[in-house]
Amino acid sequence: MRNTYIVGLIAILAVLIASTSHQTRAQSPKGYSVGEAIASFSLKNVDGRMIGPANYQGQKGLIVVFSSNHCPFSKAYEDRVQELNRRYSSQGFPVVAIMPNDPSAYEEDSYEQMKTRASEKNFSYPYLLDESQSVAKAFGASRTPHVYVLKRSGDRFTVEYIGAIDDNPQDASGVQRRYVEEAVNNLLAGRPVAVTTTKAIGCAIKWKNM
Template sequence: MKRLFTASLLILALPLLMPGAQGAEALEVGASMPKMDVEMKNVDGGMLTLEEIRGEKGTLVIFSCRHCPFVQKWQQRMVEIGNTYRKKDVGVVFINSNDPERFPEDRFESMQEQAEENGYHFPYVMDLTSAVAKAFGARRTPEAFLFNKDDELVYHGAIDDNLNHPDKVKKPFLRDALDALLKGETPPRQKTPSIGCSIKLR
C-alpha cells in the first residue's frame, strides 16, 4: 500500500518536474521575438506592446520584478545599461511577469515606485497574464533577451559574471552583446546561465 501511495505521488509530481511545465522552453538563439502584439501595462499607466518598444538597431528585454534579491543586487547595473543603450537606438523594456497575489511587492504600484526611485528612462511593464514570459520561456529574474534589428535573438542570459561586486566584473556579458550588436557583429557569448529568482507565473 505504501509503495502504491509513493508511486501515485510521483505520477502527480511529474508535470512539475518535466522541463517546460511552467511555460515553453527558452527561446534559442536566432528565434524570432514572440508576442509582439500583446499589450502590457507600463508604469506611466499606458499600454505598450513589444512592437511599439522595439528599437531601430535592436531590442533588449529583461524580465525583472521588485522583490527578488538578485534583481536588487543587479538593479543599478541593469538601469545604467537600459538608460545608456536606449540612447543608442536600442529599444529597452523591463517586464514583470510575477503574480502579485503571490508577491504583493511586485504589484503595479510598487513597480511605479521602483521605476521612479531607480531612474528608469525606459518602459517597465506588467505582463498581465504572464503570457509573454511563457512565450519567451523566461524562468528567472533578472533574465535578459537581446534581439537584433530583425527581431532575432542574439543573446540570452545573465547581466554579468559577478552578482555581489560590480567593481570586480570580468565578463560584462550583456554589455558585450549590446556593443557587438551596435557594430553589426555576433556577440562573443550568445548564451549564459541566468541566475536569479524563479518567475512566479500567473
C-alpha cells in the first residue's frame, strides 16, 4: 500500500514539474538562432490584408521589427524604422513591423489604435497584429523594438541578425553603431554579417496569461 502511494505521488510531481516547465517555456521562448530558417506565417495588417513571408518571395530579404504603440522606445525609433524602409525597400530589404503585445495590458496597443498610429505616422511599411503571439514566440522576441534581419534563400528566409536597431535608443543624433544597416549592407555586398547579435533594448513584451 505504501509503495502504491509513493508511486502515485511521484507521478503527480512529474506532471506538476512538466506543467511548470511548459509554462516557463511559453513565457520565455527560445526562438530562432542566426542561420535558422523561419516558419511561414500570415498576420493581419492595419489595412485588413493578411501578410507574411510568402508576400515577399521577390525580395532579397526582410527587416522584421517587433514594435508597439505604447512603448516609448518603439516611439523613439519610429522615424528610424521609416528611414530603414525608405533606404532598403528599393534594394530588396523592406521593413515588416509586428505588434506582439497583449492589448489588455495597454489599450494603446489595440488593433484600432494600431490603425490610428499607422495613419498618423504615415507608416510606409506593413504593421501586423500578432494576436495569438505565436509569431513573437517563434522568433524569440522579448522586447519592443526587437529586430530580425532575414535573407531569402529560395523560398525560405533565414535569420542573419538579431537585436537592436542601433546603439542609442534615446538620441538618434548620438548613434555610433547602426547594427541593422551594417547587417543589411553586408548582405547586399555578398558578405557575411559581421555582428550577428546584440542586446535588444526596449519594453518587455506583454504576454497573455496562459
